[in-house]
Amino acid sequence: MALDVARIRQDFPILHQEMNGHPLVYLDNAATTQKPRQVIQALVEYYEGYNANVHRGIHTLAERATDAYEGARAKIARFIGSPSPNQVVFTRNGTEALNMIAYGWLRQRLRPGDVIVTSGMEHHSNLIPWQQAAQAAGAQIKYIELLPDGTLNQEHYDRLLAEGNVRFVAFSGASNVLGTLNPIKEMVAKAHQVGAKVAVDAVQVVPHMPVNVVDWDADWIAAAGHKMLAPTGTGFLWGKMELLEEMEPTYFGGSMISEAHLSGAKWAECPAKFEAGTPNIADFIAFGAAVDYLSSLGMENVYAHEKALTEYAWERLSEIGGIRLFGPRQPRAGLISFDVEGIHPHDLSAVLNADGVAIRVGHHCAQPLMEILDVPATNRASFYIYNTQAEIDRLVESLLHAKEFFGYDV
Amino acid sequence: MTSEARHPVNLSALYQQVILDHYKKPRNKGAVERAVLKKHLHNPTCGDDVEVQVSLGEDGRIDDVKWNGRGCSISMASASMMSVALKGKTLAEAQELMQSFYRMIQGEEGNYKALGEIQALSGVSKFPVRIKCATLAWHCLEEGMKEYEGGDANG
Numbered sequence: 001m002a003l004d005v006a007r008i009r010q011d012f013p014i015l016h017q018e019m020n021g022h023p024l025v026y027l028d029n030a031a032t033t034q035k036p037r038q039v040i041q042a043l044v045e046y047y048e049g050y051n052a053n054v055h056r057g058i059h060t061l062a063e064r065a066t067d068a069y070e071g072a073r074a075k076i077a078r079f080i081g082s083p084s085p086n087q088v089v090f091t092r093n094g095t096e097a098l099n100m101i102a103y104g105w106l107r108q109r110l111r112p113g114d115v116i117v118t119s120g121m122e123h124h125s126n127l128i129p130w131q132q133a134a135q136a137a138g139a140q141i142k143y144i145e146l147l148p149d150g151t152l153n154q155e156h157y158d159r160l161l162a163e164g165n166v167r168f169v170a171f172s173g174a175s176n177v178l179g180t181l182n183p184i185k186e187m188v189a190k191a192h193q194v195g196a197k198v199a200v201d202a203v204q205v206v207p208h209m210p211v212n213v214v215d216w217d218a219d220w221i222a223a224a225g226h227k228m229l230a231p232t233g234t235g236f237l238w239g240k241m242e243l244l245e246e247m248e249p250t251y252f253g254g255s256m257i258s259e260a261h262l263s264g265a266k267w268a269e270c271p272a273k274f275e276a277g278t279p280n281i282a283d284f285i286a287f288g289a290a291v292d293y294l295s296s297l298g299m300e301n302v303y304a305h306e307k308a309l310t311e312y313a314w315e316r317l318s319e320i321g322g323i324r325l326f327g328p329r330q331p332r333a334g335l336i337s338f339d340v341e342g343i344h345p346h347d348l349s350a351v352l353n354a355d356g357v358a359i360r361v362g363h364h365c366a367q368p369l370m371e372i373l374d375v376p377a378t379n380r381a382s383f384y385i386y387n388t389q390a391e392i393d394r395l396v397e398s399l400l401h402a403k404e405f406f407g408y409d410v
Numbered sequence: 411m412t413s414e415a416r417h418p419v420n421l422s423a424l425y426q427q428v429i430l431d432h433y434k435k436p437r438n439k440g441a442v443e444r445a446v447l448k449k450h451l452h453n454p455t456c457g458d459d460v461e462v463q464v465s466l467g468e469d470g471r472i473d474d475v476k477w478n479g480r481g482c483s484i485s486m487a488s489a490s491m492m493s494v495a496l497k498g499k500t501l502a503e504a505q506e507l508m509q510s511f512y513r514m515i516q517g518e519e520g521n522y523k524a525l526g527e528i529q530a531l532s533g534v535s536k537f538p539v540r541i542k543c544a545t546l547a548w549h550c551l552e553e554g555m556k557e558y559e560g561g562d563a564n565g
């Protein structure tokens with residue numbers, strides 16, 4: 001079913017403003033999405049109606065807060081097909097979730113000579129934690145080759161796995177720069193065949209398409225709520241229960257113990273073990289509201305909407321002389337990175353901004369990928385449920401304006 | 411709403427004609443023959459990359475300045491304009507020019523006539539994220555001078 005975008009847009013107050021004298025066109029959704037009224041309202045209701053700490057008080061407010069907080073966990077678990085809500089660990093963002101794997105599992109097990117396999121297309125958050133762990137242990141990192149079309153060389157991946165000693169594999173389900181959708185299920189299965197554990201950076205996947213973690217069979221996935229309508233300060237780590245049980249907590253203190261004595265302590269069950277201290281209660285309750293919102297739209301419909309927009313954008317952008325679009329045409333995530341010959345991304349985005357069009361320019365926290373692509377930076381337009389074809393027309397118009405402004409033929 | 415949202419961005423305040431001219435027709439690109447001062451800097455956040463080379467004549471004045479790099483129009487135009495302005499200056503004068511440029515780019519009130527056409531970059535002060543672009547070549551000069559003077563003192 002097609003999304004009723006006009007109605008959806010009414011739910012996003014921020015979209016109805018002028019930017020530099022033009023109606024705002026927000027195409028930076030891969031960085032963070034806007035928040036609908038329903039999500040903002042969930043924050044207001046909590047703070048005005050039942051603000052209290054969770055898991056502690058016996059009074060009614062505390063019970064209501066705990067129910068809502070744990071209710072959000074259950075919604076998120078259902079949203080990704082998790083067998084149990086207790087496998088969903090709340091984190092500040094995607095980055096923290098990935099670091100928890102590094103600190104809670106990998107660092108304890110990595111030995112000199114062990115191999116970590118990842119790729120050159122990764123976001124720094126899915127790279128630096130592993131580099132650091134490898135350095136500390138004297139382990140080695142091997143990178144899956146990137147093919148010219150922006151996909152990973154699966155034969156090279158096979159070879160790396162066959163070379164032996166691979167303990168851990170980490171890759172992104174969707175690249176935040178190239179838009180590449182990696183074959184998650186296949187890549188996970190191959191890693192398991194050589195006995196490696198696998199983390200999937202699903203930060204750019206979960207907001208955009210139906211996800212079933214049981215089907216993927218990954219050992220962990222990381223995601224970010226703020227990229228799927230929820231407030232900033234929200235993300236989660238999902239893990240297989242036996243691995244979560246095996247893992248060490250990253251933080252210690254209140255709320256994460258089952259018993260504490262002067263002689264030592266025992267950890268609480270998952271997920272409490274990983275959530276020391278007072279959590280970000282309001283924002284996770286609002287994350288629950290965001291998941292409700294997306295679920296009511298239907299993730300198949302969200303995916304189809306983005307796919308159609310992206311195809312349209314690809315076509316329109318291709319009409320522009322001197323443009324280079326990065327990554328595969330299809331299948332791809334709902335974003336397109338591009339370069340316009342002779343116009344540096346900073347200059348381009350200055351003109352776009354003056355025209356009310358917000359895109360992201362820079363290295364997108366993927367400097368190694370910029371080196372592979374041999375560009376200093378790229379421009380990136382990323383789409384979500386409230387974007388329209390008319391907005392893509394505005395993007396194209398503004399790109400032509402930029403070319404004209406910098407004195408190129410259009 | 412931020413103030414920028416309420417006051418439309420004035421593109422031509424940022425990109426004055428002389429900036430676009432230096433960007434399109436960069437002056438003094440290349441390498442000097444006997445560089446006494448040479449510095450390469452990179453701004454990883456935007457990928458701007460500039461190297462500046464300076465040679466001194468017998469009278470101690472800058473007799474050649476060349477630069478190379480890639481980046482946005484602001485960083486490239488700034489390097490180009492700087493290279494033109496430095497020729498014939500003593501290092502002390504270059505230092506003075508640089509301090510004056512830094513003050514202008516930070517948006518401090520003042521008389522910047524001595525900067526000549528470089529004043530076209532004054533609009534950058536209203537775009538804080540672009541200040542780093544405008545100052546990259548000047549930072550090359552600054553650090554190059556420091557190294558040169560440090561080397562002199564030691565040797």
Ligand SMILES: Cc1ncc(COP(=O)(O)O)c(C=O)c1O
Pocket residue numbers: 030031092093094095096123125126172174175176201203204223224235365
């Ligand atoms: C692919 C990918 N991984 C990880 C992250 C990090 O997520 P967060 O910013 O929530 O820490 C991002 C965010 O930009 C991303 O796009």
